[in-house]
Amino acid sequence: MFSGIDFTVLAGRALVVTGANGAGKSSLLALLRGSLKPAAGRVVLDGAGERTVAEASHFIGHENALKGMLTASENLAFARDVLTGGVCGKAGMSTDEGLAKLGVAHLSRLPVAYLSAGQKRRVELARLFVAVRPIWLLDEPTAGLDAASVGLFRQLMRDHLAIGGLIIAATHQPFGLAGEQILRIEDCAATADDPEAW
Ligand SMILES: Nc1ncnc2c1ncn2[C@@H]1O[C@H](COP(=O)(O)OP(=O)(O)OP(=O)(O)O)[C@@H](O)[C@H]1O
Numbered sequence: 001m002f003s004g005i006d007f008t009v010l011a012g013r014a015l016v017v018t019g020a021n022g023a024g025k026s027s028l029l030a031l032l033r034g035s036l037k038p039a040a041g042r043v044v045l046d047g048a049g050e051r052t053v054a055e056a057s058h059f060i061g062h063e064n065a066l067k068g069m070l071t072a073s074e075n076l077a078f079a080r081d082v083l084t085g086g087v088c089g090k091a092g093m094s095t096d097e098g099l100a101k102l103g104v105a106h107l108s109r110l111p112v113a114y115l116s117a118g119q120k121r122r123v124e125l126a127r128l129f130v131a132v133r134p135i136w137l138l139d140e141p142t143a144g145l146d147a148a149s150v151g152l153f154r155q156l157m158r159d160h161l162a163i164g165g166l167i168i169a170a171t172h173q174p175f176g177l178a179g180e181q182i183l184r185i186e187d188c189a190a191t192a193d194d195p196e197a198w
Contacts, residue, residue, distance in 0.1 A: 001027060002185050003040075011047070011134070014157065014167040014177045019185035025170035026062065028185065029137050032168065033059055048134070057135040058083070062143060062170075064124040068113030072099055072123045075112055076130050083131035090132045098126040103152060117144045125153060128160075136160060138169040 002024040009015045017025045030036040032043055033054045048056045066075050076095040084091045092098070099105045102122040112120060121144045128136060136157075142150045154175055157167055161177065169175065 005041075005183070005185070007181070007183055009166055009168060009181065011164045011166050012161050014161060014169065014175070014180040015183055016175060016177075016180050017168065017170045017183045017185065018172065023185040025185060026139050029059070029139055029168065029170055033057055033137055053135065055089075056133060057137050058128050058131070058133045059137045060124060060127070060139060060141050062139040064120050066112045066120060066124060069111055071109050071111055072104065072115070072126075073108040075123060076126055079127045080130040083127075083133065091130070092132045093129045095126075095130055098129040099123065101129045101156065102126045103149070118146055118149060121145055122149060125156075128156075134165050136165065136167045136169070138167065138171075140171055141169060142171070142173065142175075 005028065007015060017028055019025055027036060031038050034043075034052060035054075043053060045051070045053045045056060065079075067078070070078065073095045076098055080091060080095065083089050093101065096105055096108055099108050099122075102125050104119060104122045104126070107115060107119060107123065112123060115123065121142075125141060142153055145153065150173075154177070157169075157175065157177060161167060167177075174180075
């Protein structure tokens with residue numbers, strides 16, 4: 001795995017985590033949201049009151065968290081209920097508005113099992129908009145998206161940063177977000193803020 005990772009990400013900024021297959025990008029996201037415990041070190045979240053990173057975050061894994069027999073709209077309604085319980089988040093857009101944000105409003109009433117890989121991914125990403133959470137933890141968010149959808153999602157990330165959101169994304173492709181920090185995980189070490197690493 002990795003060691004020696006030390007970084008700070010401020011509100012309104014993005015950190016792009018890159019590295020070879022198996023370097024530990026997904027594992028780092030799991031550590032950040034608390035689903036894995038670090039052997040050493042800690043994750044500190046400032047300015048979120050009593051909330052943990054998990055409670056303040058959306059997590060989009062590299063596998064979609066969608067139920068095939070539920071429609072796109074039903075999947076989002078379920079996610080919205082789960083993500084807005086207690087103090088953990090407030091409701092955002094309606095499910096149809098969230099799907100429209102990703103350009104898939106016309107798929108709202110279809111069971112997700114009938115959708116293409118890219119369409120499923122766009123439904124998954126719509127979750128970011130039906131509940132309001134300041135931190136987006138994204139694992140290969142644009143995998144399977146066509147060029148137009150990648151461009152659309154890049155703009156949605158910019159919009160989130162512009163309102164003071166924070167994004168940490170594992171990816172093999174640069175997003176080209178202004179001022180994005182890059183953390184390259186290499187064998188048992190990490191090099192931070194190295195834009196030439198691409
Ligand atoms: N559940 C698990 N149990 C044991 N080892 C695991 C588990 N998940 C991942 N690993 C190991 O941890 C290491 C890092 O995996 P991780 O998925 O974090 O890599 P990654 O950088 O995200 O890779 P990729 O680019 O292929 O998605 C790998 O060697 C992998 O085999």
